[in-house]
Amino acid sequence: MALLELAGLTKRFGALVAVDELNVSIERGEIRGLIGPNGSGKTTVFNLATGFYRPSAGRVLWQGEDVTLLSPERRAKLGIIRTFQQAALFGEMTVVNNVIVACHLHLDVGLAGQFLKTPKMRAVQRRIEARADEILELMGLLEVKHEVAGDLPHGSQRVLGIAMALASQPQLLLLDEPAAGMNPVETERLMSIIRMLRDKGTTMFLVEHDMKAVMSTCDRITVMDFGQGIAEGTPHEVAKNAAVIEAYLGGG
Amino acid sequence: MRGNSASLPITLISWIAVIAVFLVLPFVVGPYLLEVMIMLLINIVVVASFRLITMTGGWSLAHIPLVGVGAYSAALLSKHFGVSFWLNLPLGGLTAAFVAAAICYPLLRMKGFAFFIGSFAAGEAIRLCWIRFRNPFGGPRGLIDIAGAGSLRVAGLFSLNLDSGIPFYFLTVLVTLICLYLMHRLGDSRIGVTLEAIHIHDNLAKSLGIPVTKYRALAFIAGGFFAGVAGAMLAHRLRTIDPHQFGFTTTLYLLLWAIVGGTTTFAGPLLGIVALTAIGELIRRFSEWVPLIYGVILIVVVLFFPQGLESLPARIPFLLKKYGIAQKGKPRK
Ligand SMILES: Nc1ncnc2c1ncn2[C@@H]1O[C@H](COP(=O)(O)OP(=O)(O)OP(=O)(O)O)[C@@H](O)[C@H]1O
């Protein structure tokens, strides 16, 4: 059974069909790429898959269960976590506090316990702080942990966004152009982290414009054009696909 | 402590100074100013509880009516069932929290301006109930002859009339400190961090699995609770309440306190209300000019300290530099 299945997924904005009967089936453990020209509907697919938009038609299945009507919070709880195309973070908070907030799903203490700061709460808080340090170390942000997140350079802000998504220990991680604005060295570092996460068991759905990164990182790739899925296959197959070449060359 | 700049010793010293002033002042001022200080303390609870709601981004116009819910609850419970002052404080809080829970269900689905207007409508609906239903709310004239705080007796040893000025004042100090402590603790806990995150970026919070609506509701209901406690205090002090007291004019004052003080830090709104109450007393003689003066203060604050008075300590070095006042000693970065 597929981990995530998008079945006949459609989203209309007035007359515009942003996503048009898209079928995608992502298996556990793969890195799935999602590519397509600007405005082809990739971010909209992410918004549909994570519950930020309600589809006009079609369904979203998580391990065979229909989750089409679940809120983003509920889907996050199931393990579906996304990042945003525009770097999103809690700008006024410190870097480490961003990650600590992002560990919310692993805060198994009730509101009363949080308010009373019970011994259990303090233990959980310590565990979360240690985890946050680990993640920051992995992402190379440990040195700036006490800086205000909004003051970081743009590239680091994007890395922090991914660190926060990781903090919630997703089963499926949807990354919307994570390498945008990064130099080739940073991009390669990010891609190696993505591959390492895959090897640890995280499934990934990756929108990315950097073709070299996509081709070398993804196991399979889905190609969209004008909201429709026009091709799917291994990077090698997709690169040879006539419809794909047409879409990219035709789109400029 | 979350927030900023002011280092811990300064914060601590200023808190101790503030408490000292509140302990000494009642003995040197006359009965009139004592009454002003009692109202100030009750209003401190109101504005601090209001901040719980602004923490998640909503500027509720239903907050003063919720204070009224606590007041009416205390008044009715004491008149009809003889419930004591002590029990009425938590009960007033719970009643207001209950009403807050009922109105927050539709309200929290609204955002920004819609929330503003929606909360106004909800508050007016509450006030309409008081005006419309003479029984039990007494209609436009409200309720009179509400019992006071009673007296404190220790088995024939001594008896203290809590309704006279100084004892009631210290009673209010006690209740206010307990309320402030609880609210500060809430803001300082993990819950406060989550609320702050929701305020900064609610979609990001959702994407990380934070149940945003649940937390908004929590803040709204907790704010309602403390508003209700303040209302119960008010009813037992004023001994009469009416719908007009909890009307839009009072709401405007609440907004003024919060905007002038700033809502980023816990101390902000408190600073606002203390400053404005002090100014209000100084200019009391020019009664017809008071709204104008408040308007001017609001404009000056919005223009020069958009973050409110709370941002003042952090800005002093900057302002000194800007206006060319030489600053000797160690340079600040
Ligand atoms: N909330 C919305 N309301 C109206 N139209 C929208 C909305 N979101 C997206 N669209 C439209 O849907 C189409 C697909 O947008 P989408 O953002 O999904 O594209 P994309 O593939 O992510 O593009 P890019 O590569 O530029 O990020 C675009 O024409 C866009 O203008």
Ligand SMILES: [Mg+2]
């Ligand atoms: Mg996009």
